[in-house]
Amino acid sequence: DAGVIQSPRHEVTEMGQEVTLRCKPISGHNSLFWYRQTMMRGLELLIYFNNNVPIDDSGMPEDRFSAKMPNASFSTLKIQPSEPRDSAVYFCASSQGASEAFFGQGTRLTVV
Amino acid sequence: QKEVEQNSGPLSVPEGAIASLNCTYSDRGSQSFFWYRQYSGKSPELIMSIYSNGDKEDGRFTAQLNKASQYVSLLIRDSQPSDSATYLCAVRTTVAGGTSYGKLTFGQGTILTVHP
Numbered sequence: 001d002a003g004v005i006q007s008p009r010h011e012v013t014e015m016g017q018e019v020t021l022r023c024k025p026i027s028g029h030n031s032l033f034w035y036r037q038t039m040m041r042g043l044e045l046l047i048y049f050n051n052n053v054p055i056d057d058s059g060m061p062e063d064r065f066s067a068k069m070p071n072a073s074f075s076t077l078k079i080q081p082s083e084p085r086d087s088a089v090y091f092c093a094s095s096q097g098a099s100e101a102f103f104g105q106g107t108r109l110t111v112v
Numbered sequence: 113q114k115e116v117e118q119n120s121g122p123l124s125v126p127e128g129a130i131a132s133l134n135c136t137y138s139d140r141g142s143q144s145f146f147w148y149r150q151y152s153g154k155s156p157e158l159i160m161s162i163y164s165n166g167d168k169e170d171g172r173f174t175a176q177l178n179k180a181s182q183y184v185s186l187l188i189r190d191s192q193p194s195d196s197a198t199y200l201c202a203v204r205t206t207v208a209g210g211t212s213y214g215k216l217t218f219g220q221g222t223i224l225t226v227h228p
Binding site: 098099 | 143144146154155156157158161172199202204206213214216217218219220222
């Protein structure tokens with residue numbers, strides 16, 4: 001298996017623009033997590049899905065953030081409009097049941 | 113109280129020594145416990161998983177779980193410079209009713225440096 005695949009790897013955008021991050025989980029995994037990592041706040045859980053259904057989005061910082069999982073093999077995290085404080089590394093991870101989660105390589109987002 | 117807390121570090125040990133990393137969690141309903149290692153600029157990678165009380169050994173790594181004390185630890189024996197990284201403790205809960213799987217929450221990480 002190719003593992004969790006995220007795109008793009010790097011994104012530089014101007015403040016106010018819409019940003020869409022993409023994730024393909026490992027085939028057969030039924031849980032998907034979106035995290036944001038910064039030096040100040042560490043690895044924060046934004047939202048997670050079980051069987052394509054959002055279970056807990058309490059970590060989503062504002063209404064500017066939204067996430068979808070239209071099917072078992074694809075998820076998106078959207079920020080609209082983006083702000084400089086959204087600059088961070090965004091990780092997607094997937095797991096099967098309650099077992100360990102595997103991470104994608106991350107998307108480094110810079111909002112200028 | 114944070115959901116998952118790790119000893120703040122940074123931790124520095126000489127090569128060949130034992131490194132001890134600690135983690136406490138607040139949710140007694142937590143079921144699965146993990147240690148991840150993250151090198152600078154890379155994504156977290158799993159080192160150990162533990163699900164029941166006691167010790168679990170894998171090579172130079174030993175994870176210890178005490179659910180009564182809500183405590184998880186990781187011991188690294190014969191530490192090597194290549195072990196220098198950030199170590200992340202992660203805890204997964206079960207959703208009330210047990211029909212689904214809960215969120216996976218990480219501690220803030222402990223930076224370990226192994227010096228020759």
